[in-house]
Amino acid sequence: MIPRNVLNYVFLLFAACLNSAESSFSLSMSETSRPRGSGAFPANKQKVSIFGAAGYLGANCFGFVQRAGSIYGTGLGGISFPRCIGATGFAAQCLNKVLLRNFKLAFAGEDSIYLTDMADVNYIKRRLKGTDAAVLGTAYQLEKRPVTSNTYEGRNPNAKTYEFYLDDRRAGRNDVDFESSLNIHLDFFRNTMQACSDAGIKHVVVIETPNTADVLRRECTKILLEGDVPFTYLRTSDEMIQLNDFTFESGIRGNLNMVSSLVKPGDDSDDLWDSFDVQGDSTGLGKTAREDMAAVAIQSLISLDWSKSRILDVRTNNLFIQTDINYIATKPPKFDKEWCVRSNLLASRMERLE
Template sequence: MKHTSKCQVGGLFCLLLVGNIAALSLGSASKPYDKQKVCVFGAGGFLGGCIFGFLQRCGSLYGTGIDGIQGPRAITATSVGSLALNSILSKNFVLAQADESFVKLTDMSSIDSIENRLQGFDAAVLATCYALETRPVTSGSYERTLNDKTTEFYMDRPRSDTYQEIDSPDHSFDFFRSSLEACRAAGIRRLIVLASDSQFERDSGDKHIDILNTCGIPYVYIRPNGQLENSPNSWTFAKGVQGDLVVERGYISLDPSSSSLPGVLYREDLAAVAVQSLLSLDWSINSIINVECIGPAPARKVNKALAKEWCVNSERLKSILEEN
C-alpha cells in the first residue's frame, strides 16, 4: 500500500515520499576521500553553467567527495560554449573560471568522440532537451575542412538571448541517446538527468526514462514542475537557493484538465538540487525526483563563512534528500 509522508525543514523545503522509498545517504559525500570526477554536458547553457560552478565549489571543499583537480569537465561542441561557460562562472561564481583543461570540445555526432571525452570519469550530468545553435567547428579541434559546421548545445538554454537558437526536440533526443551510449561505453557509473519543463507536461510515460532504464547506468531523473527562469536579482552562489521548493519522489502524472498552473522555478535552484543529488543519493539506485517552487524562500540568516559552503542552504538540501 502506498503512503505519502511530509516533513518541513527550516520552513524552506517539503519532501514527499511516494511509496515505500527511503533516501539512502550513499552518495559521493559518504566517502569524501574517494573523489568522484563529474562531467557536465552543455555547460555553456545557464543551467549547465550553474551546475558546473557548484561542482567546482564542491571540488574545493573536503566532505563532498567531488574531485576538484581533474574535474569537473565541461562537454561543449565549440569554443563558443567554453566562452559562454566562463561568462557564467565569472559573473555568478565570483570570478571563477574554467581553462581548456576543464573544457573538452566534442564532436557530438560521433559516439567515439563523446566516449573519449568521458574516459576516466565517474558521473555525468545531462539534459533531455538542449538549446541548439549552428556554429563553425573550432579550429584545431575536430574539423575536417575549413568550412565545417557543427551544433553547439546548451543546457537548457544560453544565458544570453543574443544566440540564434534552434528548437529541435528530435535533435536533442539524438544527443541524449548518443550521450547515453558513450557513457555506457566509457564506464560512467552515475547519471544525473534534468528533464526540460515541457517534459513534465506529459500525462503519462516518458521516452527518456524508457531509454535510461535500458541503458543500465543508475540514474537520478529530475523533473521540474514549473517554468524555468533565471533568478532576477543578480544571483551569485552566495545567495544560495532562492525558492521555497517542494521535492517529491516517484513518477507523478499531472492532470491535463487541471486549471492550476505551475509557478516559476529558478534554474539556479534546480542546479543546486542536481548537485546535492550527487552528494546525497545512493549511486546504485535509480531515483525520480519532481521539483516545484511554491513561492520565495523565507528570510534567513546567511552564513558568513561562504568559503566553507558550496551553496548557501546546501545543508537544507542535504536534509531533504536524505530524509527517511
C-alpha cells in the first residue's frame, strides 16, 4: 500500500505540471491568435473614413466597417463613423442604395456624409478630422455632377465637380476616360495622401482598382513610399466581378489565397514592381468578387500591424459551396455576432502572413 504522503506528493506534482502546460498552451494561443491591428485593442475604437464610398466597392467597405463597429472585438467604430468622403450630395443616394440591398436595410445618415473638394488638400484635411484610418483607391470612376449648394466655398451655384466612385457605379457615366485622365487620378491620390499625412492618419488601405494602368500603379506606389503614412496596398491579378445576390449573410464567397510583401520607406517603386509578379499564375479561378476584396480590406485593418507597410496580393483559388440553410436547419442561423460571415477565415490566414 502506497503511503498517503507519497500520494499527496504525486498529486501535487501532477497538478503543477498540468497548470504549467495549460498556462503555456494559453500563452501560445494568445500570441498566435491575437490581432495586430485595431482588434488588438478592441476598447479603443479606431475611426475609419472611406473615399469614394458612393461606388460599389467603397459602399461595401462602408457597410462592413459599419457592421464591425457594432461588434465588440474588431476595434473599429466611433460616433458618426464610418465616414463617407464624397464630392456631391448624390454620393449619399448611391451609398444607401447599396447598404439597403447588401446589408439588410442599413443606412448612412447625413452625419456620416462629408462632401469634399478633392482639389484642395486643406479641405480634405478638415474632412478627415478625428479619423484614424482611411480606405481609398488608385483610380476612381469619375462622373461630372453639379456642386451641391452651400458646400464648396467660393463656387458659384452653376459649378460642376467630379463625383468619384470606388471603383464603379452601376449605370454610372464615365465622363473621363481612364487612359486620358492619368493626371486627374494622380492629383486625387497625391492630395489625399498629403491630407492624410497632415491629419495624422495612422494607416491607409489603398485598393488597386481594375482600371489602374501600370504607370499609375508605379506613381501611386512612389507617392506612398515617399510619404510617412503606413499603408496596405491591396491588389489582385484576377478579374474583379460583382455578385448579384450578395448580402453580408452570404459572406466570403471565394477561397482566397493571400501573399504579403513588406515594404519600407525608401524602397524604389520601379524596382518593387519590376520584381513583383503582377500578372500572377494561371492557377485558381481567375475571378475575385468585389465584395470579397472589400472584406479583405476591412479585415486587414483589424488583423494586420498598422505600423508596417505592405503589398497584399489576393487571388481566388475556388468558390465555397453555398448550402441552402432550409435543408440543414429548421431555424435560420443568426449573424448578429459577425460583421461578415467567414471573416474568421480571413483572420486566420492573415495571422500567418507576417
